[in-house]
Amino acid sequence: MNLANNNLSGTIPNSSTRFMDYPEIDLSSNDLEGSMPPFLFEVAAVDVSKNRFSNLDILCHVNNGSHLSILDLSHNELVGELPDCWLIFENLEILVLANNKLSGKIPTSIGSLTKLTTLHLSNNSLSAELPASLKNCKDLVVFDVEDCKLSGPIPAWIGQRPSNLLILSLNPITSTGAYPRN
Template identity: 35%
Template sequence: MSGTLPEWLHDMPLLKLDLSHNNINGSIPKLPLTLNRVDLSHNYILGPVPQNIGDMVPTLEFLSLADSLINDLIPNSLRKIVTLTILDLSKNMLFGNLPQCWGDSREIPPLWVMKFSSNKLSGIIPSSIGHLSELGWLHVNNNSLYGELPLGLRNCTSLIVLDLGENGFSRNIPGWIEGLESLRILRLHMNMFNGKIPSQLCQLLVLRIIDLANNNLERTIPRCFGNLTGMVLDESSRAEFRQNGRLTA
């Protein structure tokens, strides 16, 4: 399918809209108020994410605009969508900072997956991200983010995948990361972390993949890394390993 999205789309009482993997171009029109799932990924959609998207689709649970040509800032009104569970804006041309708004509302979105990877984002990770206590997947890799990891991130104790690779994060890898007990994939590839590898990483007993390559780390690998039993790949874990590999690609 090619062409632009029609304006009359707004008048249809749709619950789900999936037009992914097509050749659709143009901008995002006004969407039906009733939608709870929108997948427009892998197209050629131009322009911004509507700044009023939180008012446009207030009951949205799934939003994917990945792999397109969307630019401009990430709208703060996303925080108004208190039902939002999966948000994927990866592989676009978004710029500016990550939203600072995740703690500005009494009702926090139950976000489980949040992907902003492969954009042109800059600035720091906002400390308010710590309010997303149900967050399981955070991908901000391949951007121009910098600074040290915010202390608020330690409150995201449901994290399974944390991908911060290909950015400009610096300072030490924080010891509080041991509190992310559900973490299975930790990717800090190609940043500017320095100092020693913290032994607290050895407390991540279900960790399967760790990538600390291309940083400024020094000294030795902690001997307790031998206790990371989650990295022992037996037959029962091969299927899960392959699935996680696909989801992080």
């Protein structure tokens, strides 16, 4: 279902809809806001990027996240900490939460996403160290935490072989928006 690039606005009402198969839903580039209803996560892929959603709390109340393989919530107004309930999304391969207002630490349960190939968390206010549990994401090809407020050492697992990691972005952006020169 593709409803991207329209002028849809307001909140998405909760529905008791149960899909026969696991469709892909694209609601990106609209003006949707508020919380996302649980049925949106009971699909194979959901793209709600470039909207005005503000809350991720619903993730911990999803009954069946095991079929979700792609979740793009980038370029929204998500605030607060990342929820620590990623265990239910065991088939997630692509997670994009970049360009929001998320803060706090990256939760340990992110490391339970063992099929994850792409993790974009850039341009948030995430802090603390990268969790050691991320070493369980052995299929990770793209890992982007650019322009976050992370601290601590770069974990040894990032450079260990064998590794599928091809793109690693840890670079902070200066207040002018330009990359620092080193």
